[in-house]
Every structure is written in C-alpha cells, then in structure tokens.
Amino acid sequence: MDAHRKDIHNSDIPVLCRACEARHRGVCGALTSSQLLSLNKQSTRKHIEAGSELIGESQETSSYANIITGVVKLTKMMSDGRQQIVGLQFAPDFLGRPFRIDSGISADAATDVNVCSFPKAAIERMIKEAPELEHRLLEQTLKELDEARDWMLTLGRKTACEKVASFLYLIATHINPEADPDSASFELPLTRSDIADFLGLTIETVSRQLTKLRKEQVIVIRNNRHVEVPDLDKLAEFASQ
Amino acid sequence: MDAHRKDIHNSDIPVLCRACEARHRGVCGALTSSQLLSLNKQSTRKHIEAGSELIGESQETSSYANIITGVVKLTKMMSDGRQQIVGLQFAPDFLGRPFRIDSGISADAATDVNVCSFPKAAIERMIKEAPELEHRLLEQTLKELDEARDWMLTLGRKTACEKVASFLYLIATHINPEADPDSASFELPLTRSDIADFLGLTIETVSRQLTKLRKEQVIVIRNNRHVEVPDLDKLAEFASQ
DNA sequence: CGACCGATTGATGGAAATCAACCGCTGTGG
DNA sequence: CCACAGCGGTTGATTTCCATCAATCGGTCG
Numbered sequence: 220m221d222a223h224r225k226d227i228h229n230s231d232i233p234v235l236c237r238a239c240e241a242r243h244r245g246v247c248g249a250l251t252s253s254q255l256l257s258l259n260k261q262s263t264r265k266h267i268e269a270g271s272e273l274i275g276e277s278q279e280t281s282s283y284a285n286i287i288t289g290v291v292k293l294t295k296m297m298s299d300g301r302q303q304i305v306g307l308q309f310a311p312d313f314l315g316r317p318f319r320i321d322s323g324i325s326a327d328a329a330t331d332v333n334v335c336s337f338p339k340a341a342i343e344r345m346i347k348e349a350p351e352l353e354h355r356l357l358e359q360t361l362k363e364l365d366e367a368r369d370w371m372l373t374l375g376r377k378t379a380c381e382k383v384a385s386f387l388y389l390i391a392t393h394i395n396p397e398a399d400p401d402s403a404s405f406e407l408p409l410t411r412s413d414i415a416d417f418l419g420l421t422i423e424t425v426s427r428q429l430t431k432l433r434k435e436q437v438i439v440i441r442n443n444r445h446v447e448v449p450d451l452d453k454l455a456e457f458a459s460q
Numbered sequence: 461m462d463a464h465r466k467d468i469h470n471s472d473i474p475v476l477c478r479a480c481e482a483r484h485r486g487v488c489g490a491l492t493s494s495q496l497l498s499l500n501k502q503s504t505r506k507h508i509e510a511g512s513e514l515i516g517e518s519q520e521t522s523s524y525a526n527i528i529t530g531v532v533k534l535t536k537m538m539s540d541g542r543q544q545i546v547g548l549q550f551a552p553d554f555l556g557r558p559f560r561i562d563s564g565i566s567a568d569a570a571t572d573v574n575v576c577s578f579p580k581a582a583i584e585r586m587i588k589e590a591p592e593l594e595h596r597l598l599e600q601t602l603k604e605l606d607e608a609r610d611w612m613l614t615l616g617r618k619t620a621c622e623k624v625a626s627f628l629y630l631i632a633t634h635i636n637p638e639a640d641p642d643s644a645s646f647e648l649p650l651t652r653s654d655i656a657d658f659l660g661l662t663i664e665t666v667s668r669q670l671t672k673l674r675k676e677q678v679i680v681i682r683n684n685r686h687v688e689v690p691d692l693d694k695l696a697e698f699a700s701q
Numbered sequence: 702c703g704a705c706c707g708a709t710t711g712a713t714g715g716a717a718a719t720c721a722a723c724c725g726c727t728g729t730g731g
Numbered sequence: 732c733c734a735c736a737g738c739g740g741t742t743g744a745t746t747t748c749c750a751t752c753a754a755t756c757g758g759t760c761g
Binding site: 293295297298299301302303305306316322323324350353354356357360361363364365367368369370371372374375376416418419459460 | 534536538539540542543544546547557563564565591594595597598601602604605606608609610611612613615616617657659660700701
C-alpha cells in the first residue's frame with residue numbers, strides 16, 4: 220500500500236494532511252502532493268456532535284468526507300420505525316456514496332466525529348485524473364462488502380449471546396487498530412439502543428447478554444460504556460468466530 | 461451506461477460476445493472492440509451443474525468469470541455447520557473477488573450455470589489499460605453492497621413471513637429483469653434449504669410461510685418450484701417494502 | 702428534590718426452532 | 732411389476748429463545 224504514496228518528504232504536504240491517517244491508509248494516499256494540495260484548498264474540517272445526522276436518508280448530499288476521528292453509523296429504516304444499523308465506519312474511512320445520490324441509508328455520528336469534507340465535484344474530477352483514487356475507492360468498497368457479508372452471517376445465524384460477543388469483538392478490533400491484539404479496553408461508541416439496532420435484538424436482550432458475559436468473566440464493565448476484555452481469544456470463542 | 465459502448469456496428473465483435481449481456485450491462489461494456497477481441501481469445505465458456513462449486517472457500521482461484529445464464533449463491537459457513545447465503549448473483553454479474561484471494565466465501569451454482577471465464581492475470585492487466593473497467597467493477601461492487609445492506613435489514617428486523625415475501629420479491633424482480641413489472645411467473649432457483657440459509661430461518665418455517673402466502677392468495681405454487689405472483693405490489697406489501 | 706434518561710432486571714407471552722411423522726416423487730433392484 | 736429406500740417438501744406437537752410488558756436503579760440536569 221505504501222508503494223502508492225507519491226511523497227517521500229513532508230515538505231510540500233499541506234499541514235492539515237500531515238498527521239492525517241487518510242493520507243496513509245485512506246483514499247488520499249492515492250494522490251500526488253500537488254493533487255493533495257489542490258484538494259486541500261477545497262476541503263474543510265468539521266466537527267459533528269454525537270447523534271446528529273451527516274447524510275440524510277434520501278436528501279442529496281453535495282459533499283464527501285473522510286472520517287478523522289469518531290464513529291459513524293449507517294442506518295436503514297422501515298416505514299413502521301423498525302431500523303437496522305448496516306455498517307459502522309471508523310477513521311480513516313471515506314464517507315459518501317460515489318456516483319449515486321442515495322440508497323435509503325442515513326449516516327449519523329455515533330460519537331463526536333471530526334471529518335475532512337470536500338465538494339462532490341472536486342472528488343469526481345480528481346477521479347478522472349487519478350485512476351489510483353478510484354482503485355482506492357474500490358478497495359474500500361470491497362472491504363465494506365466483506366464486512367457487510369460477515370455481519371449477515373451474524374444477523375442470520377448467531378444466537379443473541381454470540382451476536383453481542385461478535386459486536387464487542389468488532390469494536391475491540393476496530394476502535395484502536397494498533398492496540399494490543401490479546402486484550403482490549405475501550406469506550407463503547409454505541410448506546411444499548413444502537414447496539415440492539417446493529418444486532419437485530421432488543422435493548423433488554425443486549426443488556427441481559429452483556430451481564431451474562433460479565434458473569435462469565437469474559438468482559439469487565441465499568442461505567443455502562445467502558446468495557447475491558449482481558450482475553451480477546453476467549454471473546455472470539457463466545458462469538459463463534 | 462450505453463455511452464460507454466465503444467462499438468457501433470457488430471462487425472469486429474467476437475461472435476460469442478455479440479449476444480452476451482455482459483457486453484451491455486456487464487463489465488465487458490467497458491472494453492473497446494480490440495480489447496474485447498484480445499480478452500475473448502483467452503476466455504472459455506463453461507457449463508457448471510447445479511450444486512457444484514465455482515470458487516472454494518479459501519482455495520485460490522486463478523480465474524474470474526461473467527455469468528451468462530443461471531444463478532450463483534455466495535455462502536458463508538461457520539465451523540459448526542451453520543451457514544448463511546450472503547448473496548445471489550444473476551447474469552451478467554461478474555464473479556470473483558478482485559485483488560484478494562478469499563474472504564471465507566464459497567460460490568456455488570444454485571441452478572445450472574453458464575459462465576465466460578478468463579484468467580485472473582488477463583483481467584488485472586486489462587484493468588491497468590482501461591480505467592473504465594475498474595469503474596464498472598466499482599459500480600458492480602457498490603450495487604452488491606447496497607443489496608447486502610438491504611438484506612441486512614431483512615435478516616435483522618423482518619418477521620419470517622416478511623422474509624419469505626422479500627425473498628420471492630427479490631427473485632421475481634431479478635430472474636428476468638425485462639419481464640412484466642406487475643406480475644411474475646418463475647422457477648425458484650433455490651431449494652427450501654437454500655432459501656432457509658438465505659433468510660436465516662429453518663426449512664420448516666420457510667415451508668409454513670409459503671403455504672401461508674399461498675392461502676392468502678399472494679402466490680400460486682405449482683410444482684414446489686414454480687411460483688406465480690399475480691400482483692407484485694401485494695407481495696411487496698407482505699414483504700414490508 | 703424530582704423529572705428524566707439510559708440501563709438493568711424480572712415476569713410473561715409468542716414466534717420460530719426443534720423434534721417427529723408423513724406425503725409425493727424418483728430411481729433401483731429383487 | 733411392485734416393494735422400498737432416499738430425498739425434498741409439508742404438516743403437526745412441543746420446546747426454547749427472545750420479545751414484550753413492567754418495575755426499578757443510578758446518574759444528570761433543571
């Protein structure tokens with residue numbers, strides 16, 4: 220992946236981009252430093268508070284964004300109010316659906332979120348100039364497809380307990396990818412209600428399974444939100460994965 | 461989409477490609493007639509019988525393919541035997557995971573299938589020459605991602621009856637896309653067992669819901685496999701979509 | 702302090718899984 | 732030719748897991 224990075228020195232990299240993960244693991248890694256500079260002129264950093272909407276369900280959005288920090292949830296809703304979270308996105312994921320207005324999905328900030336936002340047109344023009352950018356988008360889309368299909372197995376075939384364990388495992392391995400691969404300690408980015416919507420369960424069942432995992436000593440729960448996992452392998456067993 | 465077709469006349473189009481849907485709606489539409497000709501020299505038509513495997517779960521596959529006719533099911537399996545169908549593919553879908561060996565998915569012919577198969581290397585070389593080809597792959601991948609997320613809502617939040625109705629609606633609208641948009645009549649490409657694995661149910665529940673829909677006069681069942689839907693809108697209501 | 706919100710826990714009900722019997726069809730072999 | 736085994740599918744009886752309904756807890760904010 221690093222082979223695609225056109226820059227060797229940081230000399231002509233925009234200040235805001237220097238520490239940005241999107242330039243390494245994200246889509247911006249596909250750009251030359253001059254392209255990065257031009258895109259940077261049109262980009263703005265934005266802070267979005269937990270709970271507010273990034274992309275409306277079928278409202279047209281005129282910009283794309285990279286997630287800098289925080290967690291974004293992608294939700295589908297039925298007309299009678301039932302809803303399902305169909306994806307979680309972490310830094311440095313690319314946010315926004317290229318080449319189509321909408322697919323009945325809304326994107327909301329699960330936690331406080333910082334994004335780097337660009338006009339749609341700027342990205343689409345740049346795609347034409349840099350095929351490598353489209354390649355990165357394909358890579359991310361394939362990754363999201365894999366994740367969606369993994370989750371389909373969880374939704375369709377796992378028990379409530381396995382679902383909750385799978386969720387905790389997912390968060391433990393995504394919220395801080397560089398951390399210890401054996402144990403983990405983190406703040407849950409979702410409320411019980413969100414977790415239920417992600418797992419196709421009710422909040423009561425989520426709560427019961429969490430206390431079950433706590434009693435089985437698979438996890439330690441501090442403040443309803445803070446979770447510690449002393450042994451990730453053990454958690455994976457409970458998740459059947 | 462037609463704007464991308466480089467050919468006006470059929471004169472220099474390979475015989476096998478002339479009637480192929482992949483050249484219109486599929487990935488081959490991204491190729492010039494000379495590229496098509498060169499790819500065609502390396503491609504072979506293959507017939508696969510219902511039930512046999514196209515891509516093993518983690519075995520490396522050295523070729524990609526376009527589906528000419530038939531239905532392919534993508535399956536994920538757990539170590540204890542539970543399984544979930546995570547996608548169905550119809551003509552002229554592209555088959556095979558670009559840029560990665562595997563993602564724990566196996567592809568099996570649900571019905572008898574005809575494919576047009578190419579060596580992996582040929583496609584990957586052609587992607588470098590024709591960015592438009594990668595664009596088509598991105599389009600298809602985004603479509604599959606949308607479908608996967610739609611299905612996540614079905615798996616997580618719908619009742620057994622809504623799931624079965626959703627499945628019938630999916631088949632009715634995909635098996636013959638050009639047909640009457642109001643009613644439908646088709647052979648189910650999946651067994652009851654496959655349907656159960658697609659819906660996250662058991663075969664018994666699938667069977668019960670089918671008879672329920674039959675008694676409610678939403679569908680007519682002829683030979684266990686042949687289904688008629690006199691009113692697709694009514695079916696969509698039962699599917700809550 | 703009390704209202705409110707998110708979360709937990711308990712009691713009960715229901716939808717789907719499980720267990721089991723049976724149907725209709727096909728192919729096979731005595 | 733018929734007996735019967737095998738397979739996919741249906742139907743019935745029972746069980747189980749999760750949803751639903753309801754009460755309570757703990758923390759925060761006005």
